[in-house]
Amino acid sequence: MPWVTGPKKQASSSVSSTMATTGILSPEQISSFHDRGVLKVDFSLDSDLLDNIVEKVHPYYSQEYRRGELVIDRVQDAWKLVDEVRQLAVHKSVTSALEQLLGRKPLAFQTLNFPRATEQQPHADVLHFNCEPGGYMVGVWVALEDIDEDNGPLIYYPGSHRLPEYSMQDFDLKPGFDDYPEYEQRIQSIIQEQGLSPEYGLVKRGEAIIWHANLLHGGAAYKDRTRTRHSQVTHYYFEDCRYFTPMFSGKHRRRYRFPFWIPETNQYTLPEDRSLPAQFLRRVINKLRGG
Numbered sequence: 109m110p111w112v113t114g115p116k117k118q119a120s121s122s123v124s125s126t127m128a129t130t131g132i133l134s135p136e137q138i139s140s141f142h143d144r145g146v147l148k149v150d151f152s153l154d155s156d157l158l159d160n161i162v163e164k165v166h167p168y169y170s171q172e173y174r175r176g177e178l179v180i181d182r183v184q185d186a187w188k189l190v191d192e193v194r195q196l197a198v199h200k201s202v203t204s205a206l207e208q209l210l211g212r213k214p215l216a217f218q219t220l221n222f223p224r225a226t227e228q229q230p231h232a233d234v235l236h237f238n239c240e241p242g243g244y245m246v247g248v249w250v251a252l253e254d255i256d257e258d259n260g261p262l263i264y265y266p267g268s269h270r271l272p273e274y275s276m277q278d279f280d281l282k283p284g285f286d287d288y289p290e291y292e293q294r295i296q297s298i299i300q301e302q303g304l305s306p307e308y309g310l311v312k313r314g315e316a317i318i319w320h321a322n323l324l325h326g327g328a329a330y331k332d333r334t335r336t337r338h339s340q341v342t343h344y345y346f347e348d349c350r351y352f353t354p355m356f357s358g359k360h361r362r363r364y365r366f367p368f369w370i371p372e373t374n375q376y377t378l379p380e381d382r383s384l385p386a387q388f389l390r391r392v393i394n395k396l397r398g399g
Contacts, residue, residue, distance in 0.1 A: 145269030217367035225260020244346035252338035262309030264325035
């Protein structure tokens with residue numbers, strides 16, 4: 109199990125002392141991540157790579173955004189369209205650091221590119237992406253420009269990864285997105301009840317923020333709406349797990365997922381869109397596996 113709290117700490121032995129002293133991260137950074145559930149890192153990313161991502165993803169944002177309208181926009185899985193997005197998602201410095209943190213090989217499976225702040229309500233990624241054994245999922249947010257208190261930084265609650273992994277059923281809510289606003293309200297109540305204190309992701313261009321799957325995080329106020337806040341989020345699972353989506357899982361039945369891992373090179377073939385027979389087969393597999 110990942111090194112997070114209580115008996116899980118013992119598993120930190122899977123992260124060797126050699127990796128901790130010779131890898132991307134220091135022992136202090138690794139310890140900080142497990143204590144706080146979040147870590148800021150400067151990976152010394154190539155400036156041209158960041159510029160190319162901003163420039164090449166731009167045509168894929170909505171027409172409303174490109175006309176200058178104040179809309180919240182994003183492009184999911186732009187790595188399929190812009191190779192520089194893929195390069196950042198599988199950047200060796202990033203994946204090496206993640207392997208140091210959790211002792212398993214990270215597997216990138218989703219990218220999200222944003223031109224502006226989102227003001228998204230606090231949530232935990234574990235509601236959307238979970239696995240067996242638990243704890244092997246992280247998000248990595250990379251600033252593609254300087255982020256300050258005015259252009260909508262991330263907001264997160266250090267230590268909140270130690271809370272229970274809340275599902276929709278824990279709040280007597282139905283699986284799916286219909287009750288998601290109520291989930292957000294319940295999370296806000298927990299933040300207040302637990303007296304959690306927020307921190308803000310004030311980072312320079314090229315710096316990254318890594319968060320644990322159960323860390324409560326969202327988007328802070330977007331004060332200066334004339335400014336952009338270009339960023340890229342990559343979500344990672346880790347090898348040797350079974351993966352599922354709690355948002356669409358029932359109390360006694362899990363919706364398992366079979367991700368297409370973002371390739372480490374540009375030599376790959378994307379899977380074809382699932383046909384109806386393939387979708388039916390996947391449902392059968394999920395049912396047989398209890399999902």
